[in-house]
Amino acid sequence: MSNQGGVQYSKIAEIKGPLVIVDGVDNAAFDELVEIETTEGEKRLGKVLEVGNGKAVVQVFEGTTGLSVSGTNAKFVGKVMEMPVSEQVLGRVFDGLGRAKDGLPEPVADSFLDINGAPMNPEQREYPKDFIQTGVSVIDGMLTLVRGQKLPIFSGSGMSHNILAAQIARQAAIIGTDDSFAVVFAAIGVQYSEAEYFKRSLEESGALKRSVLFLNLADDPAIERIITPRVALTVAEYLAYDLGMHVLVILTDMTNYAEALREISAAREEVPGRKGYPGYLYTDLSTIYERAGRLKGKKGSVTQVPILTMPSDDITHPIPDLTGYITEGQLVLGRDLFRQGVYPPINILMSLSRIMKDGIGEGSTRADHQEISNQNYDAYSRAQEVRALAGIVGKAGLTPVDLNYMNFGDEFEKKFLSQAIDEDRTIEETLGLQWNCVSKLPKNELTKVKDKYVEQYYKE
Amino acid sequence: MSSNSGLESTIDQVLERNSSEFSQSLKNSLTDAQKTLSDSLPMLEEEYEKIISDGKKEADKIEKQIVGSADLQARNKALLIVQESADKVLEKAKEKISNMDRNSEYSSLITKLLTEATSALDTSDVIVFTNSKDKDVVQSAVSNISGAELSNDLIDCMGGVKVTSKDGSMSFDNTIDARIELLKPLIRKDIAAQFNLGN
Numbered sequence: 001m002s003n004q005g006g007v008q009y010s011k012i013a014e015i016k017g018p019l020v021i022v023d024g025v026d027n028a029a030f031d032e033l034v035e036i037e038t039t040e041g042e043k044r045l046g047k048v049l050e051v052g053n054g055k056a057v058v059q060v061f062e063g064t065t066g067l068s069v070s071g072t073n074a075k076f077v078g079k080v081m082e083m084p085v086s087e088q089v090l091g092r093v094f095d096g097l098g099r100a101k102d103g104l105p106e107p108v109a110d111s112f113l114d115i116n117g118a119p120m121n122p123e124q125r126e127y128p129k130d131f132i133q134t135g136v137s138v139i140d141g142m143l144t145l146v147r148g149q150k151l152p153i154f155s156g157s158g159m160s161h162n163i164l165a166a167q168i169a170r171q172a173a174i175i176g177t178d179d180s181f182a183v184v185f186a187a188i189g190v191q192y193s194e195a196e197y198f199k200r201s202l203e204e205s206g207a208l209k210r211s212v213l214f215l216n217l218a219d220d221p222a223i224e225r226i227i228t229p230r231v232a233l234t235v236a237e238y239l240a241y242d243l244g245m246h247v248l249v250i251l252t253d254m255t256n257y258a259e260a261l262r263e264i265s266a267a268r269e270e271v272p273g274r275k276g277y278p279g280y281l282y283t284d285l286s287t288i289y290e291r292a293g294r295l296k297g298k299k300g301s302v303t304q305v306p307i308l309t310m311p312s313d314d315i316t317h318p319i320p321d322l323t324g325y326i327t328e329g330q331l332v333l334g335r336d337l338f339r340q341g342v343y344p345p346i347n348i349l350m351s352l353s354r355i356m357k358d359g360i361g362e363g364s365t366r367a368d369h370q371e372i373s374n375q376n377y378d379a380y381s382r383a384q385e386v387r388a389l390a391g392i393v394g395k396a397g398l399t400p401v402d403l404n405y406m407n408f409g410d411e412f413e414k415k416f417l418s419q420a421i422d423e424d425r426t427i428e429e430t431l432g433l434q435w436n437c438v439s440k441l442p443k444n445e446l447t448k449v450k451d452k453y454v455e456q457y458y459k460e
Numbered sequence: 461m462s463s464n465s466g467l468e469s470t471i472d473q474v475l476e477r478n479s480s481e482f483s484q485s486l487k488n489s490l491t492d493a494q495k496t497l498s499d500s501l502p503m504l505e506e507e508y509e510k511i512i513s514d515g516k517k518e519a520d521k522i523e524k525q526i527v528g529s530a531d532l533q534a535r536n537k538a539l540l541i542v543q544e545s546a547d548k549v550l551e552k553a554k555e556k557i558s559n560m561d562r563n564s565e566y567s568s569l570i571t572k573l574l575t576e577a578t579s580a581l582d583t584s585d586v587i588v589f590t591n592s593k594d595k596d597v598v599q600s601a602v603s604n605i606s607g608a609e610l611s612n613d614l615i616d617c618m619g620g621v622k623v624t625s626k627d628g629s630m631s632f633d634n635t636i637d638a639r640i641e642l643l644k645p646l647i648r649k650d651i652a653a654q655f656n657l658g659n
Binding site: 008010024026073088106107112203204209210 | 517521523524525527529531535536539580581582628629630631632633634638642645648649652
């Protein structure tokens, strides 16, 4: 930090995109918070990106529109950006920079935390485990979310990812314990109507009381998006590690975050990487995703569900590609299912929850959970093959077993995969539906489940 | 006569046969109806259970919604009270500070504020601004710093100083107003604690 915060500089050398270059600065620090004051007295926030040779490069979160070289002042505050936190943040709505947006005063802070988060000692990390029930069958049954996990949703433009995100936020719960549960929802660059939908949806379901919303709208300055996930995660960490809550953080849409990063990178004239994104996109994304987890000796946990839209549904695009390296699986929304009107249109064959096995089974969900899930995966994959075959030889050319698999595929999509946007299914209901689907197949086709489970749950 | 009795017997036979067929058909229908009824009983029970469970779910949802929104409303009202109280306390404090005696204690405060400002700017070649009430106190403090000058222009503040480097490129606001603004969140927290509100 600068020796002493509060010095205001009035020599602005240059304004370049979202950056302001301040002259005559000797002792500013990297990441230091800066208050930019316009000629009209309006104050905007920024942070130091580079210091050296008497100059400081300041990234202005609220954009540089309307700023001029003369008359603009930059006050170096002497600390990094902090988020005031307390239990009172629950039930509140903030903007993308963490300022109250619901017409109420700022919450009375218990402490002020650096938005970049406290570095987690890898030795102190505890392996994610224990089940989070989202009430969405396909997630709970086949792609289970585990406390402390980071499980992104890969979507495409126009698909129902935001509806799914709101449904998860409303319904998510910890089953079988009295531990407190909270949802931190960060909307990054979303439309006003979507932001309103999130807010209303949480209000109407009564889930707002245990939620914190950070809303950065599509028409808010793009640079603000760099901060939104960080303030959201700061609050999540406080609720988890200081108040002992299990916190689910939903970040939508991380593609907008990466776009903002690209904008800054271009303004700084950095050497571009793939598709113009900065070479450090992986490192930067990891500073967000790696804030999920559990710590030894701490009761709470931070679970992340980042949502990103893949440009042109391209899963090899740098954003999903690099996200996939860091996270523990992914839920992929399928365009074909979406077009068929299936909600949620999760393509299970492209999706995976890597640490699902640690959150399910006897004592967490039910002893047959893993096996019935594997059986459904197997059968659905076979159903897809049979459908492809039927496309060539026609239904008449299929064997009776093939027809059984076709029936299974239809039943799976209609009864198990599809559910209403306000339908909250318990894990028992979900597992029951999985058994209903596989019961469309002859018993001898159920090779992934033990006989005792077939005897117990198979429906004749 | 005989032809009539023959006809009657034929009619009787047909009637008898039809009657037995009819009664068999009735029996079958009854059995079918009973079977359908007994088959649909578990389905009916299942449906009944589903309706009851959906109803419970809906009731839980509504309860959550009502309780959640009532809790939030109560909390938000408390938050507004804290804010109102904090504003009142701050106003009173500001009024007191504005009207406090410019005694020796205040003089040493001004000296401290001035020293802090010049050290933050890393130069003593500065122009110092203050309000009309503090002008004399600040003047005597400025005279102890070589290179520092007191500006004739007055600023609107409760007290303290605002210092600018002589080339105008840097300034440091060390007025009491600026310091209160800086500490406002902490002051609010203290006030909330005094009223046993907030956390």
